[in-house]
Amino acid sequence: MSGARKTAARRGTFIVLEGLDGAGTTTQTERIASVLRSEGHPVVTTREPSDGPLGTLIRQALTGRLGMPRGAGPLASETLALLYAADRTDHLKARVLPALDEGKVVLSDRYVLSSLAYQGASLPMAWVETVNAYAVPPDLTLFVGVAPEVAARRRALRGGPAELFEADEAQRRIARQYLAAIRRRQKRERIVRIDGELSVEAVTEASLAEIRKVLGRKRVR
Numbered sequence: 001m002s003g004a005r006k007t008a009a010r011r012g013t014f015i016v017l018e019g020l021d022g023a024g025t026t027t028q029t030e031r032i033a034s035v036l037r038s039e040g041h042p043v044v045t046t047r048e049p050s051d052g053p054l055g056t057l058i059r060q061a062l063t064g065r066l067g068m069p070r071g072a073g074p075l076a077s078e079t080l081a082l083l084y085a086a087d088r089t090d091h092l093k094a095r096v097l098p099a100l101d102e103g104k105v106v107l108s109d110r111y112v113l114s115s116l117a118y119q120g121a122s123l124p125m126a127w128v129e130t131v132n133a134y135a136v137p138p139d140l141t142l143f144v145g146v147a148p149e150v151a152a153r154r155r156a157l158r159g160g161p162a163e164l165f166e167a168d169e170a171q172r173r174i175a176r177q178y179l180a181a182i183r184r185r186q187k188r189e190r191i192v193r194i195d196g197e198l199s200v201e202a203v204t205e206a207s208l209a210e211i212r213k214v215l216g217r218k219r220v221r
Contacts, residue, residue, distance in 0.1 A: 012100035013218055014136070015211055016111040018178070019144035020171055022151030022158070023196045024203065028144060029109045031204045032211065036105055041215070044099040047109040052094065054087035062165070081119040085131040088112070092136065105215070113141060113191075116181035118165055121173045125181065137189050140214045142207050143182060144196035148172045190214070 017025040017032075026047070033043045049055035049062075058080070060066035067074045075083070088111070099106050112132050119128045146154075148171045165174060182191050192210045196203055 010097070010100040010136075011103040013105045013140075013215060014096065014100055014108070014138045015105065015214070016108045016113070016138040016141045017144060017207075018110060018113045018117075018141055019196060020146060020148060020151040020175055020178070021165065022154035023144040023146045024154070024200065025109050025144055027200065028142075028203055028207060029107050031200070032207055033107050035204070035208060036107075036211070042102075042104040043107060044095070044104050045107045045109075046091070046095050048088065048091060048111060048114065049084070050087050050091040050095070052087065052090045054083055054090055058083050058087060077119060077122045081115065081123055081128055082131060084115050084119065088115075088132065088135055097136070108138075111135070111138060111141070113143070113178070113181055113185070116184070117174050117178040120181060121170070121177045125177070125184065129184075139190065139218075140210060141189060141191045142210060143178065143191060143193045144203065144207075145193050146196040148175050150197055 017029050019025045029045055029047075033045045036043050049058040057066060061075050061080060061083070064074070068076070096106050096108065112129075112135050115128050115132055116125055148168065151171060152168055165171070182193075185191065194203055194206050194210070198206070
């Protein structure tokens with residue numbers, strides 16, 4: 001089934017939050033879900049990498065626990081991009097599409113735009129897009145924008161083990177790639193930038209305002 005046909009057929013609403021590591025997408029996903037549930041919406045929250053078997057491999061690769069054979073270094077960029085694409089297939093079929101078919105609101109912390117920004121920073125973006133061509137488009141993507149320096153400070157405060165893409169220069173490159181990916185896809189997908197440097201509460205309210213527009217259009221139909 002093509003992405004267009006699946007979009008037309010689904011009853012639920014698919015919303016994605018995107019941004020640099022430290023932008024606050026995980027916090028906002030939970031806050032938005034809480035408000036929507038209080039308003040009576042059935043909501044499913046999820047994330048990528050997923051909690052499935054391939055998502056687990058990706059998380060191991062990001063923290064340096066999984067690499068090429070015989071200690072030859074981290075996984076090749078192409079390998080990681082394909083793992084993300086394969087994990088996305090499982091994620092869609094196991095969690096996202098069933099929930100949409102049940103008429104639920106699905107909030108995903110990251111999706112295809114992350115692959116275009118993160119893997120597209122070292123690979124041709126067109127190739128990354130091609131290996132993700134099967135992925136159904138969201139009804140709305142919220143890009144929580146913060147400066148790389150702000151994201152770095154937040155990551156430092158958060159603590160925890162460093163991950164593969166969290167070096168400052170890598171994040172600056174990924175920030176540029178996010179903007180390029182948004183320009184590439186915004187004519188065919190609804191992508192809205194949210195100022196992620198506002199207070200946590202203000203980011204939630206700005207996000208909810210955009211989400212309610214989409215939910216309102218769905219009800220009218």
